[in-house]
Amino acid sequence: MADTVGQSNASSREIVLAAEGLTKTFGKRQAVSDVSFELYAGEVFGFLGPNGAGKTTTIRMLVGLARPDHGTVRIRGIDLAHDFARAMAHVGSIVESPDLYGYLTGRENLLHFARMLPDGAQGRIPELASLVALEERLDDKAETYSLGMLQRLGIAQALLGAPDLLILDEPANGLDPAGIREIRRLVRLLASDRGIAVFLSSHLLSEVEQMCDRVTIIHRGRALATGSVRELLDRSASGATRWRVRPASRAAEILREFSGEPPSVEDGETVAARIPRDRLPGAVAALANAGIEIYAVEPRASSLEEVFLEVTGGETV
Amino acid sequence: MRFLPLVENEVLKLLKRRRFRVVLLILVALIGLIVFAQVKGRERFLSGKDWRVRVQERIAGMQNALRSGRMPKSAERWSRFEIARLQYHVDRNVDPDAITGPLFVRAFANASSYLLLPLLALVFGSDIVSSEFSQGTIKILLTRPVSRAAVLASKLAALALAITLMVLAGAAVAYAFGGAAFGFRGWGAPVLTGFRLTGEAFDVSTIRSLVLWKDTILVFGLAWFAALSVGALALLTSVLLRSTAAAMGTMFAALIAGTILPRVAPSWEAQKYLFVTNLPLPDYYSGSPPPIPGITVGFSVAVLSLWAAAALVAAFTVFVRRDVLA
Numbered sequence: 001m002a003d004t005v006g007q008s009n010a011s012s013r014e015i016v017l018a019a020e021g022l023t024k025t026f027g028k029r030q031a032v033s034d035v036s037f038e039l040y041a042g043e044v045f046g047f048l049g050p051n052g053a054g055k056t057t058t059i060r061m062l063v064g065l066a067r068p069d070h071g072t073v074r075i076r077g078i079d080l081a082h083d084f085a086r087a088m089a090h091v092g093s094i095v096e097s098p099d100l101y102g103y104l105t106g107r108e109n110l111l112h113f114a115r116m117l118p119d120g121a122q123g124r125i126p127e128l129a130s131l132v133a134l135e136e137r138l139d140d141k142a143e144t145y146s147l148g149m150l151q152r153l154g155i156a157q158a159l160l161g162a163p164d165l166l167i168l169d170e171p172a173n174g175l176d177p178a179g180i181r182e183i184r185r186l187v188r189l190l191a192s193d194r195g196i197a198v199f200l201s202s203h204l205l206s207e208v209e210q211m212c213d214r215v216t217i218i219h220r221g222r223a224l225a226t227g228s229v230r231e232l233l234d235r236s237a238s239g240a241t242r243w244r245v246r247p248a249s250r251a252a253e254i255l256r257e258f259s260g261e262p263p264s265v266e267d268g269e270t271v272a273a274r275i276p277r278d279r280l281p282g283a284v285a286a287l288a289n290a291g292i293e294i295y296a297v298e299p300r301a302s303s304l305e306e307v308f309l310e311v312t313g314g315e316t317v
Numbered sequence: 318m319r320f321l322p323l324v325e326n327e328v329l330k331l332l333k334r335r336r337f338r339v340v341l342l343i344l345v346a347l348i349g350l351i352v353f354a355q356v357k358g359r360e361r362f363l364s365g366k367d368w369r370v371r372v373q374e375r376i377a378g379m380q381n382a383l384r385s386g387r388m389p390k391s392a393e394r395w396s397r398f399e400i401a402r403l404q405y406h407v408d409r410n411v412d413p414d415a416i417t418g419p420l421f422v423r424a425f426a427n428a429s430s431y432l433l434l435p436l437l438a439l440v441f442g443s444d445i446v447s448s449e450f451s452q453g454t455i456k457i458l459l460t461r462p463v464s465r466a467a468v469l470a471s472k473l474a475a476l477a478l479a480i481t482l483m484v485l486a487g488a489a490v491a492y493a494f495g496g497a498a499f500g501f502r503g504w505g506a507p508v509l510t511g512f513r514l515t516g517e518a519f520d521v522s523t524i525r526s527l528v529l530w531k532d533t534i535l536v537f538g539l540a541w542f543a544a545l546s547v548g549a550l551a552l553l554t555s556v557l558l559r560s561t562a563a564a565m566g567t568m569f570a571a572l573i574a575g576t577i578l579p580r581v582a583p584s585w586e587a588q589k590y591l592f593v594t595n596l597p598l599p600d601y602y603s604g605s606p607p608p609i610p611g612i613t614v615g616f617s618v619a620v621l622s623l624w625a626a627a628a629l630v631a632a633f634t635v636f637v638r639r640d641v642l643a
Binding site for chain 2: 057060063064065066067084085086087088089091093095096097099100101102103104108112113115116117118157161
C-alpha cells in the first residue's frame with residue numbers, strides 16, 4: 001500500500017524540501033551531523049530514530065526555530081536563511097506538541113494564525129474544521145480540548161496557508177489507537193489528494209511503516225539509511241521467507257541445504273526459512289526437482305524494527 | 318503590509334486574558350481607596366480653621382523642627398523647600414491645600430508615576446513575550462511567513478496601546494471618584510508650578526502660573542512617557558528571561574531599589590543616570606525637589622529615552638537571533 005504509492009511518486013514529482021549538510025552542535029555535543037535529504041511533492045517521508053537522536057533538533061532547523069551551524073534548508077528552492085518569510089509561506093508545521101492558546105476558542109486560535117497569513121486563509125477555516133472533524137467544538141475554549149482534538153486543531157492550523165509542505169514532529173505522540181488511526185488517515189489523504197509533501201518524525205516503527213513512502217533512519221545525529229520502506233526491507237539481510245509447500249517436512253529437509261539455520265515447520269504445509277536472496281532461485285529449483293508441490297514463496301516481512309536494529313547496531317527505540 | 322493584523326492579534330490576546338481585567342480592577346479599587354482616605358483625612362486636617370491660619374501653623378511647626386537640629390539631611394532639604402513653597406502661596410493668597418476633582422487628577426498623575434503606573438506597565442510588559450514561551454505557542458508564532466522582528470514589533474505596539482489605555486483609564490477613574498468627592502469643576506483654576514531648589518536656595522525665577530487643564534495634560538503626558546519607558550524595559554526582561562515570574566521579579570526589584578537608594582545613599586551623584594531615579598518625571602516638572610541635585614525634566618526625559626532605546630535594540634537583537642529550543 002504505502003510503498004507502491006511511493007514508487008510511482010518519487011521520480012516524476014518536484015523537490016519540495018531539500019536539506020543539505022545540516023549540522024548543529026551544543027557545546028561539545030554534536031546533536032545533528034551532516035544530515036541531508038530531499039522530499040518530493042505528494043510523498044510521506046519518515047524521519048525515524050530513538051529519542052535523543054536529533055529528530056526534533058533537525059525539525060527545528062527546518063522551520064527556522066533553530067539556526068544550523070552548517071548546512072542549508074531549501075523549501076521549493078528558496079533558502080530559508082536568506083528569505084525566511086517567502087519560504088515559510090509554503091510550510092505548515094507542528095513542532096513537538098500542538099501548543100495553542102487555551103484561553104481562546106478553537107475558532108479564535110485559527111483566526112489568530114490566519115491573520116498572519118496572506119489573504120484567503122480565513123476563508124479556509126470552515127472547510128478545515130470539517131476536514132479534522134472539529135466543527136462541533138470549534139467555539140469551545142482550547143483548554144477544554146482533549147489531546148487528540150488539540151492535535152487535529154494543530155493540523156488545521158498547519159493547513160491554513162494551503163502549504164506544499166507539512167512538517168509533523170511525532171504526530172502520534174500521546175494518542176490512543178483511534179487517534180493514531182485518524183492521524184494516519186489524514187496524513188495519507190493530504191498526501192494523495194492534495195499532493196502535499198509530508199515530513200514526519202517518529203520513534204514508532206509501526207506507524208512509520210504504515211504511513212510513510214520513504215524513510216531516513218537517524219541515529220546519534222547522523223542519517224544512516226535512506227530509501228523507500230520496501231527498499232530498506234529488501235536490503236535487510238534477514239532474508240526470511242515463508243514457503244507454502246507439500247509435504248512440508250520433506251521440503252524443510254531440502255531447504256536445509258540453502259539456509260544457515262534449520263528451517264522450521266510451522267504446519268502441514270508451511271515452512272519458515274532464512275535463505276539469502278541470491279540462493280532463492282536454486283532453492284526453488286531444488287524443491288521442484290524433488291517433486292515438492294510449491295504453492296507460494298512469501299517474504300516473511302522483516303519489519304522496519306529489524307532494519308533499524310541492524311542499522312543502529314542494536315539500540316532499541 | 319500585513320502589520321496591522323499582527324497588532325490586532327496581540328491586542329486581542331492582551332484583552333482576553335484575565336490579567337487585563339484584574340489590572341483595571343486594581344486601578345479602580347486603589348483610586349477609590351485613595352479618594353476615600355483623602356476625604357476622611359481632610360475632615361480632621363481642616364478642622365474648621367481659616368486656611369491661612371492652618372498654613373502658618375504648619376510653617377511654624379517645621380521651622381521649629383529645623384532649629385532643633387534633629388532632622389535627617391534628606392528631610393531637611395525637603396522641609397526648607399516646603400516652607401518656602403507654603404510661604405509663597407500665602408504671600409500670593411493661594412490656598413496650597415485646596416482640592417477639587419481636577420486638582421486631584423493632577424495630584425494622582427504626580428503620585429502614580431513613580432510606582433503605581435510603572436508597576437502596572439510592567440505587569441503587561443514582562444508577560445507579553447514570556448507567556449508565549451511558557452504556553453509553548455511561541456513555536457507556531459515564529460513559524461509563520463512573518464519575520465521575527467515584525468512579530469516583536471507588533472507586541473511592542475500592543476504593549477504601548479495597553480499602557481496608554483491604562484494611563485487614560487487612571488485619569489478617567491481619578492476624575493470620576495475625585496470629582497464625586499471634591500467637585501467636578503475647576504479646570505480653569507491657576508496652578509503655581511515650577512518650584513525649584515537650586516543648591517540650598519529657593520529659586521523663584523522658574524515659578525509660573527498655568528491653567529489647570531493644560532498643566533494636567535502635561536503632567537499626564539510625562540507620566541505616560543515614564544510608563545512607556547518602563548514597558549520597554551519590561552519587554553527586554555521578558556525577551557531575555559523568557560519567564561514571566563523572573564521578568565516581573567527583576568523589574569519589581571529594580572523599581573523598589575529605586576525608591577530606597579536616594580534615601581539610603583543621598584550623596585551618590587551617579588545614581589541620577591539610573592533608570593528608576595528618573596521615573597518621578599511629573600514631580601520634577603512640578604518642581605518638587607529631586608533626590609539628587611542636577612535632575613531636571615529635560616535630563617530625565619533624555620535618560621529615560623536612552624534607556625528605553627537601548628532596551629529595545631537589545632530586545633530585538635536577542636529575539637531575532639536566539640534559537641527556540643525548549
